[in-house]
Amino acid sequence: MGTHKKQLVKGLKYELGALPLLLTAPILITIGFKAIKQQNNYLFLIAGIVLAIIAIVIGFLGIRIILNALFNKD
Numbered sequence: 189m190g191t192h193k194k195q196l197v198k199g200l201k202y203e204l205g206a207l208p209l210l211l212t213a214p215i216l217i218t219i220g221f222k223a224i225k226q227q228n229n230y231l232f233l234i235a236g237i238v239l240a241i242i243a244i245v246i247g248f249l250g251i252r253i254i255l256n257a258l259f260n261k262d
Contacts, residue, residue, distance in 0.1 A: 192260060195260075199251070202247075202249055202253060203250040203254070205250075206243045209239050209246065210247070213239040213240035216233075
C-alpha cells in the first residue's frame with residue numbers, strides 16, 4: 189500500500205492555491221467593514237466573503253485529494 193505521488197502533489201497544489209485566498213479574504217472583510225462605516229460601500233465586504241468561501245472549498249478539495257492519495261485501498 190503506497191502513496192500515489194501524483195495525487196499527493198495535486199492535493200498540495202490545491203492547498204498552496206488556497207493559501208493566498210486564506211490570507212487575503214480576512215483582510216478584505218476588515219477593509220469592507222471599515223468601508224461600510226465611512227462610505228456605505230459593500231464591494232470589499234462582498235469580495236472578501238466570496239474569496240473566503242472559495243478558499244474553504246479549495247482547501248477541503250485539497251484535503252480530500254491528499255487523504256485519498258494516502259489512504260487509498262488499491
